[in-house]
Each structure stands twice: as structure tokens, then as C-alpha cells.
Amino acid sequence: xxxxxxxxxxxxxxxxxxxxxxxxxxxxxxxxxxxxxxxxxxxxxxxxxxxxxxxxxxxxxxxxxxxxxxxxxxxxxxxxxxxxxxxx
Numbered sequence: 001x002x003x004x005x006x007x008x009x010x011x012x013x014x015x016x017x018x019x020x021x022x023x024x025x026x027x028x029x030x031x032x033x034x035x036x037x038x039x040x041x042x043x044x045x046x047x048x049x050x051x052x053x054x055x056x057x058x059x060x061x062x063x064x065x066x067x068x069x070x071x072x073x074x075x076x077x078x079x080x081x082x083x084x085x086x087x088x
Contacts, residue, residue: 019063023052023056024049026046028042029042
């Protein structure tokens with residue numbers, strides 16, 4: 001079963017690495033008239049950003065937890081490997 005570990009890790013990293021993309025900051029025009037004219041759209045952009053950045057933070061936290069667990073398992077596997085190398 002140990003021979004499957006690299007493929008599982010690779011698939012896990014590939015699946016998670018593309019999911020935690022930070023949202024783009026909302027655009028606010030420099031022109032005060034444009035700000036007034038597009039106030040509703042700008043407000044919606046800010047509200048969407050706040051929702052999206054919260055989702056991003058949750059994703060990063062989930063990835064942190066996953067990475068720590070993976071590192072713990074890899075450390076165990078490495079310990080077992082090192083132990084097995086000393087039993088020649």
C-alpha cells in the first residue's frame with residue numbers, strides 16, 4: 001500500500017491547489033462622478049468581495065489542516081522507512 005502514497009499525495013495536492021484563489025479587489029473609479037453613477041455596482045462588488053474573501057479564508061484554513069495532516073502522515077511513513085533500513 002505504501003507504493004500508492006505518492007500518487008495519492010499528488011492527486012490531493014493537485015485537487016486542492018487550484019481551489020484557494022483569492023478574489024480580486026473591487027475597482028473604485030477615481031472620478032467622483034463615476035463613483036456616484038456606479039455606486040450600486042461598486043457596492044455590489046464590495047459585498048461580493050467580502051463574501052468571496054471569507055470563502056477564501058475558509059479554503060486556506062482547510063488547506064492548512066489538510067497539509068498538516070499530510071505532513072504528519074509523511075513523517076510517520078519516513079520514520080517507518082528509516083526504521084526498516086536499519087534492519088538489514
